Amino acid sequence: MSPRPRRIRLEDWTRRYAELRAAGLSEPSYGGPLERHVLDGDLRLPKLLYDDSPAALRLWNFLLTEEDRLQAARAEGKKLVGAMKDLGTVPVMAWSLPGVVAFYPDGAWWIPCVMELSAGLLAVADRLGVDESFCPVRAMLGAFLTEAHYPIPDLLTCNAGAVCDDFSAIAQRLAGLGHPVLWWESPHRRRPDPGEEAVELPGGFTAPRGHVALVREELARIREALGRLAGLPLTDERLAEGIRAANRVRRVLRELRDLAYTADPCPLPALEMLIAEMLALHFCSDREEALAVLGELLGEVRGRVAEGTGVLDPGAARIFWVNPVADLSAMNLLEDCGGRVCGTDYLFSHALDEIPGDLEPLEALARMAVADPMTGSAADRAERICRDAARFGAEAVLVSRIPGASHCATEGRIIGDAVDRSLGLPVLEIEVPPLIDSVRAGISGRMEALVETVRRRRRA
Ligand code: SF4
Secondary structure (H helix, E strand, C coil): CCCCCCEEEHHHHHHHHHHHHHCCCCCCCCCCCCCHHHHCCCCCHHHCEEECCHHHHHHHHHHHCHHHHHHHHHHCCCEEEEEECCCCCHHHHHCCCCCEEEECHHHHHHHHHHCCCCCCHHHHHHHCCCCCCCCHHHHHHHHHHHCCCCCCCCEEEEEEECCCHHHHHHHHHHHHCCCCCEEEEECCCCCCCCCCCEEECCCCCEEEHHHHHHHHHHHHHHHHHHHHHHCCCCCHHHHHHHHHHHHHHHHHHHHHHHHHHHCCCCCCCHHHHHHHHHHHHHHHHCHHHHHHHHHHHHHHHHHHHHHCCCCCCCCCEEEEEECCCCCCHHHHHHHHCCEEEEEEECCCHHHCCCCCCCCCHHHHHHHHHHCCHHHCCHHHHHHHHHHHHHHCCCCEEEEEECCCCCCHHHHHHHHHHHHHHHHCCCEEEEECCCCCHHHHHHHHHHHHHHHHHHHHHHHC
16 A cells, blocks of 8 residues: 655655655656745745645646746747636637647736745736736736736737626736737626527526527637637637547546545645646646646546545545635645535636537537636526535535635625525635735634534534
């Protein structure tokens, strides 16, 4: 039997890395010791806890070298597409074309945390009048102005409309600064009226057919623009192959989530699972490698589940987590407090569901885009959260509020009420800023209270 997997600190990874290398670890080109990323300015890394497997090492190295990959793609003459806000649609289209690489400028969300504010991106946004009354995605403005984090894309797209007004305002500021944006609209998703023609969406909701048709027209404009950029038409055949490739990633991720969120003891920490889920959005700028990285993680988790081992003690309180956290260390903190993540809604559940493979490709993508949880009501989102929390056997729900995010002003209450009504589970709402250090004690006290509530309910 292998040694019990553990969560370890960065300094422990230094020794572990040497041991693995001595034992013959073979790594991809972006491999290497994790601590080297601290020298690049990723100052938060020494304060996090990591899974100790080679699969996790590969995951972290893959994540932390994305900027290098984008620079290399630019140097090779590939076309770069910055796909803003849609979380899972335009990248599937862009990756269907040879010589095109898509990424999310929105990923700048995490730079203030990972670099512990040293990059000054939020200060740049402040100077542009986009202050902390906006969500941390405002860091993206600083990333564009400093050009220190990713190359300026050859084509910038932005999903606008019902999807997120914070984001639209920030992207408009970007456009005003001279970065042309190809906007595409998502109207507010509503339930079909009685007698109105409806279509089923991935994830289980329905929408009026006319509504899907509108988004499909919007995506047709994106398709034309991508074809012009690549110098090749984005044909149905290419799109269908792109959808199949995206679905391969989503299927691996689905099995990974099913195992990691249900097995006891917990086989993989919440932090690595958060990163794994994010790979489904844009493949971290290398679609085939993203699949390989997820496949290795899945292999590790399958092995742990078969051996009955995990990174946490058995019986940890099963918490369903809602919304991504600006400070990654919050994921460690829940586990330090006796909890574990057993299911998530990080605002992109539509990017985890398989894209229908039996439809004309643009129709399939339009249905997926319409299923984006942020284009519907908070009540719809709450309904899916309840469904997923029940499926994963959650014992409590934690809603992490995003500072400045307009949807967070009211959705916590709506989600909490729905969870209480339909599942009768305790709900905790906390706010997680880009660095939680000054509020860590308060957050940890509330997490401990939630875990204790779960334990008391088990004894009752
Ligand atoms: S986290 Fe919320 S407010 Fe921020 S960009 Fe995403 S959807 Fe918009």
